[in-house]
Structure formats: C-alpha cells, structure tokens
Amino acid sequence: MDSRWDQSKKESNWHFDDVFKKNKQYTEVCTFVGSWSELSEHYTALTEDSKWTKKRSKNGGPAEQGAVNDLINAGANPDITLFSRVEVDKDCIFYKASIELGLEDAHVFFQTQHSGSMIHMHVDRHGTIGREDTGAIPLRRFLVMLEDWTPGHTVLLGNQYWIWRKGQCITWDKNVPHGTANFSYSSRPMLQITGYETEKTRQLLTNCGYQNFISI
Numbered sequence: 001m002d003s004r005w006d007q008s009k010k011e012s013n014w015h016f017d018d019v020f021k022k023n024k025q026y027t028e029v030c031t032f033v034g035s036w037s038e039l040s041e042h043y044t045a046l047t048e049d050s051k052w053t054k055k056r057s058k059n060g061g062p063a064e065q066g067a068v069n070d071l072i073n074a075g076a077n078p079d080i081t082l083f084s085r086v087e088v089d090k091d092c093i094f095y096k097a098s099i100e101l102g103l104e105d106a107h108v109f110f111q112t113q114h115s116g117s118m119i120h121m122h123v124d125r126h127g128t129i130g131r132e133d134t135g136a137i138p139l140r141r142f143l144v145m146l147e148d149w150t151p152g153h154t155v156l157l158g159n160q161y162w163i164w165r166k167g168q169c170i171t172w173d174k175n176v177p178h179g180t181a182n183f184s185y186s187s188r189p190m191l192q193i194t195g196y197e198t199e200k201t202r203q204l205l206t207n208c209g210y211q212n213f214i215s216i
Ligand SMILES: [Fe+2]
Pocket: 122, 123, 124, 178
C-alpha cells in the first residue's frame, strides 16, 4: 500500500537516527515585534480545517492517499484535523513578515492548531509555487509564532522540540521530518511562510538569532 512516510524517508537526506544525533534541527531566525491580536482574531474566524482526507492534487485526484494509509496503518483516525488555516491578504502586516524575510512570491498562511489537533511526522512537499522547477529551487519555509508557548503546544523538528516566545521565527532544512500537536487548553496561532529566498534572506540567515528584532 502506498505510504507517504515511507516515500519521504527514501527521498529525504535526514539521518533518521532518532536518538543519538542531537545537533540543532532548526535555525532561530529573528523575533517579529508588533501588535496583531485583532488581526489574529480576524483570521481565526476565517480558517478552515485541514485534513489529509481533504487534500487534493493539482489534477483533482486524491494526492495524499499515502498519508491517509499511514494513519490507518498506525491505528489513528485518518480524518483527524491537522490544523486550521487561511491564506492572508498581501496588504496586511502578516504578509509584511515575508517581505522582511526577503522572500519573493511568498505564500503566508495564518494557521492555528486548536486543542486536540495534530499532524503526524512528515517531510514537506513544497512544490514550486508557480515557478518552473529548475532543480535547485531556493524555496524556504518559516514559522512565526503569534503567542507565547504554553505546555501542550508541541512542535517537533527531527528529534528536537521547539519552545518559543511570541514573535519568534524559525526555519529548517526541508529534509527534516517534523510534526505538531496541541494537547494544551488553548489554540496555537502561527504564520507559515513559504517563498523564494533572495540575497536579503541569505544575509538574514548569516546573522540570525532571536536577538534580531524586526518590527512589522
Ligand atoms: Fe510540514
């Protein structure tokens, strides 16, 4: 039976040595500073639930049957809500974060994970976001947390958990498997930003860290 996870393990160059390799699995990029609680409320109301059973390929077929199979084989509910999300408008301050990161043609999603939702371990498949695949696509994904971490908010990259403060932003090598869950009593809003790197992005990543405060 088709398995997305098995296929990802073949395609990824991550070591899959779950216990012994403790090197950093993600890069701390910067801290965004701003006032976005009203905007978060606005977008929370617009989100739609994401599920593997709802995902479709570009040609309309069931693209993620392998992921559904993986959940069934694991004894999990294949119809579980992974998270809830909506793409943000290009003229709002959430989109401005992608510009500060130096990304071109970025897609910025407001994504919240309500208590009880989870996405199992997976490796991202970015596609090309509207550009021709040249074989060396400098496509990169960032996460920006919109509220402080609270116990039960869970983000695992490779074999390392991320604990954050509001506004903190990370990125990671696209080969690193990851998953998220929320078993707290509050939702966990964040931005998922994906776009093409530019020189500005590379400069930022050369001198990165949470001590870089960027106002949006
Ligand atoms: Fe992912």
